[in-house]
Amino acid sequence: MKKLIIFSIVILLSILIIISKGKVYTGPEVFLPGFKHGQNIEEINNVNIKNFIRLGKDFNDGNTIFVILYSEKTFFNSEQTTKLIKLEKALLKMKNITTILSPTNIPKANFSSQNYVKNNTLQKDILKDKMAQNLISKDGKYCIINVIFRPNVDSRKDISKIENIVTNYFKNFYLFGEPVIDSYLFKELLKQMYFYPVIMFSLILLFFYYQTKSFKSSLFILLSPILSTLITIAMLFLTGRPLNTLTVMIFSFLLIIGSGYGLHYYNSFYKNKDFKKTKSHILAPILFSMLTTAAGFLSFIFVKIESFKELGVLVSIGLAINVIIIFELSPLILSLGKKEPEKFGIKYLGDKVAIFSLITFVVLIIFSPLILKNISIKSDMLSYFSENSQLGKATKIMQNVFNFREPISLVIENEKVFLASDNTKLKKFTRELEKSELISNVNFPFNIPIPLLYNFSKTNPVLKYYIANKNKIRLLIYLNQDGYNNVDKVVKLIKKYIPYDNFYVAGSSLIWHDINNSILNAQLQTILFASIIIFLMILITFKSIKITLSVIIPISFTTIFNFIFMAIFKINLDISTSITSSILMGLVIDYSIHLANDRSLTKSSKQSIINVGPPILANGIGLILGFSVLLFSSLKLFKSIALLLILGISTGLYFTLIIQPFLLNFTKNKKRPL
Structure with missing residues (x-):
């Protein structure tokens, strides 16, 4: 009971901290190498950042919002031109706007104080003027108004007001520009915090209930990562740091990944019928699964981008807290279900299927360089959004x-x-x-x-x-x-x-170009670090090179196939997708560890598949269901991550359940792992 009271107080304090100190920041500079939280943007040692700030000071202008207008009648008539002029005057009444660039106010090309409006009608002569090429389309149906703000003004706050003003004159319009992108991004990140996790929770809960046959147990399995998320987020806000475009994903990562540990714990508990036996049997594999997953995320600390480091550290802390909650609170809350957990009819499919599958994997990897060369390294704020948004x-x-x-x-x-x-x-x-x-x-x-x-x-x-x-x-x-x-x-x-x-x-x-240059280096560093740490952990755990290699091989194939999927689905290697390889390495290794650990006890790969195959499959499907929610996001950033993780997890599951038992037959472990 004392433990429950302590955890309740911690959770209550965490909620209060989140409510009182919680902030979300979407600025792109968080992806700049060298940027640090709380640092004045002018202090960033980046020439393109310095030039961008210098530009605002030299010309006394700030952000720009492009208002894209459409008229089927074209703008070369009195009615549309009059509305256009009235719209410009209405926008200029806003105190934060300094200048409007429009087809109606640019001077004529032949050096004249006159513009291209005559008798309240925009003249077609404007189409011959090069200065107007980016203000009105050749058919006259589209025109653009450049709305320029004062320096050091948060133009994002005026977006809704601009939309209301434009609506009074034109029904068909779009807003474009970095402040607009930032505003849309902020709204989507709020969904990532509050809306998507609820759907993820519901889907995973239903599936885990189907597997465990116990609603109470399924609820506890998902409660532990939620509690760990609250504590982790509170720790972040307590330092005065906000959530950013990357760290906001810890809600999804901890809920989806953390739920797997509780699932393995419950399946072991049902088998052993005793908490002490369960802890003795499952502590080592869950602990090392958590550590190897954390290794994948902690590989981000070597990247020269602060948001990557924060994401890696926060998820790792959250996973550790999640494991502590499972082992400390489960004896107080968890109880056996009345029905045996679902086995899904899992069994070892045989050596022939394993050999054929392995050969297929190897052949695909041999020819993979032919398509991997097509992967594009590209990232900007527009690449976050889907084409239909x-x-x-x-x-x-x-x-x-x-x-x-x-x-x-x-x-x-x-x-x-x-x-x-x-x-x-x-x-x-x-x-x-x-x-x-x-x-x-x-x-x-x-x-x-x-x-x-x-x-x-x-x-x-x-x-x-x-x-x-x-x-x-x-x-x-x-x-x-x-x-x-x-x-x-x-x-x-x-x-x-x-x-x-x-x-x-x-x-x-130019700023995004610098960010893109850092992505490839970040990808190579994270994969190398995660590979070394995971290899050493598995070697220490199983004390066998052969077993270590049999466990490492699935994540090696999964990592390579992650890039193959990028090429096939034409997904760019960008800020978001660059993190998937290390994440997948940490996730897929969990399955291999559980299988290899059980095999060290049973001495039979076939029996181990029967023992731990169902929770491994259930865990994988739970992950897939959770990440599938992000496929419906309007942010391409989240869609790309979700698709790659779903495909990568599926590949890892197939290799672990079909091929790894065959590889384990060639290993001998005389001692039980740590």
């Missing part, structure tokens, strides 16, 4: 209709004031850039002499967007999809052709 649809329009992604800014600083002759130099430079297949177009009012541009910008906020002072101007370089994916090549082109010495390039695509 609102942001996915907005992205399609931006890419297919306007052929661009969010532009990068080229800021040129001249020691002397810019002269009219500099316009000629800039035009020549721009022509060289636009020859590249990576660049959609370069935006700048080239036909206005720069000295006059500065004077006009004092009264025209649109022109002010391009010039900070007489010595500093900004060119917007719009990239197509290939340019966005190869932004480093774009920077090289700029350096090759630019006729000025002092300049810098800024944009979110």
